[in-house]
Amino acid sequence: MLNEGGFVNINESEVSILGYGNVFYKMFVNSPNIVLLADEDGKLILANRMFYRIVKDEIVDKNIFDIFNFNKDEITTHLKKNEELFIEKFIYNKYGKELWLKIHFYLVKHKERRFLTAILNDITDIVEMTRRIDDDEMMLSNILNGVEDFICMTDLGGTITYLNSSAERILGFKKEEMIGKKLSEYFHQDELEEAKKEFQNLLDGKGVIDKRKFRLLNSNGEYIWFEFIHSSLIEENNVKVGTILICREITEKIRMEHENKKIAQELEYERLKSEFLANVSHELKTPLNVIYGIVQLMEMFKNKNETTEFVNNFDKFFPILKQNTYRLLRLTNNIVDLTKADAGFLTLNAENVDIVYLVEEICNSTRNYLSSKNIELIFNTEVEEKVIACDTNKIERVILNLLSNAVKFSNNNGRIEVDIREIPGKVQLTISDNGIGIPKEMLNEVFDRFKLVDTTLTRENEGSGIGLSLVKEFIDLHAGTIEVESTVGLGTKFIITLPDITLEDESAASYSEKNYLEQVHVEFSDLSK
Structure with a gap:
């Protein structure tokens, strides 16, 4: 002791x-x-x-x-x-x-x-064993620090426990600043919830965070795109103690993808624009040729002093002349409005209008024409009168354009339905038909500028491909929305919503049927054969 x-x-x-x-x-x-x-x-x-x-x-x-x-x-x-x-x-x-x-x-x-x-x-x-471990750790550290990818280790709570030199270089933060903090603090808000879910799935053994794209905050307050190329659990004695995540910076790759996509879109736009110009040229040339042919006949009759022959053929030539004039006017109006929309000069001349009366009158003005095509028109409304602020000229052109499309792609003995109803804060207008329908993969393109939905569907019907684009421009101008639903072989439905608002100190305007008949001839001009 x-x-x-x-x-x-x-x-x-x-x-x-x-x-x-x-x-x-x-x-x-x-x-x-x-x-x-x-x-x-x-x-x-x-x-x-x-x-x-x-x-x-x-x-x-x-x-x-x-x-x-x-x-x-x-x-x-x-x-x-x-x-x-x-x-x-x-x-x-x-x-x-x-x-x-x-x-x-x-x-x-x-x-x-x-x-x-x-x-x-x-x-x-x-x-010596400690030395070897230290040497191995140093070697591993040198290897990890030499890797260009971002390597991070966390505990099971997502707290950062290790970062390699590339993480420091890419994000700009010192390792000491980040170690001990939650990795989630650096995720972009838009991807944060998804990142948390993926991390939990990794801990639960439900999957790995591979090939996922996320943004992480750098020291400049900017977000850098990363792709998680590997993730796994760290275990000691068969017990989970943390995770290792390997991420690759893809900011430049994303930028190049966006740039290439933009270039591809621009090239596609130019291609469609060229097709559009060629189509418009054809659209302009067709009625002009007809009109020019009639003018030549009239001149021939005059030169031969065949007044009687001219008079006898007047009833035959005049409807053709007028019809093709309407076609030129319709195309010209569309091109002018399209140019105004591109330049930002398209304006809304709004006034308080009974939208139910307006739409019903427009529909009534088309009944004779639709009857001649064996197409039934059904008008339904849940409200007898509804005054809202709108541009009557533009709403008229929207309705007639959609009816024209419905006729164009309807079969003989077809049916077109026009419905109006109120929804909270809005008025909803639906135009549906039981025609040939639009393929699902093309629904997102129906309102695109210069885009014809399908040349195989429109081959028998003339069209410049800008009508529906202008329809959307007019509805957007009203702060409304337009959607399309369609099933091939069953028909198509266009759903328009307009804000339920009125102008102060304005009374509802009223219009006569003859206002619409002339516009019906213009909007339906490319349907006559």
């Missing part, structure tokens, strides 16, 4: 009586560790076999402090204040090989004498 001075008291009589002396000596000699006994000045008295095997062959007049190059004063002073001392020391063994020792010093007191005892453990393997 230890006395007040920190020394071990050895009671010799107790040792001899109990017969422990020989036991202690054998333990000393055969210990797998180096065991040394020296006097208070450090002169070696005893050394066990392991010392001779490893350190020295001869210890005559050797001092323990000299053998291991220890500072005597530091060690003895420490031992007087403390009961023991641990030191790790690097030496060379007697074969010149590196040796790391962990030395345990303590003082023993026996018969008023003080002895210095040292037990030396060979920790060379542990030190």
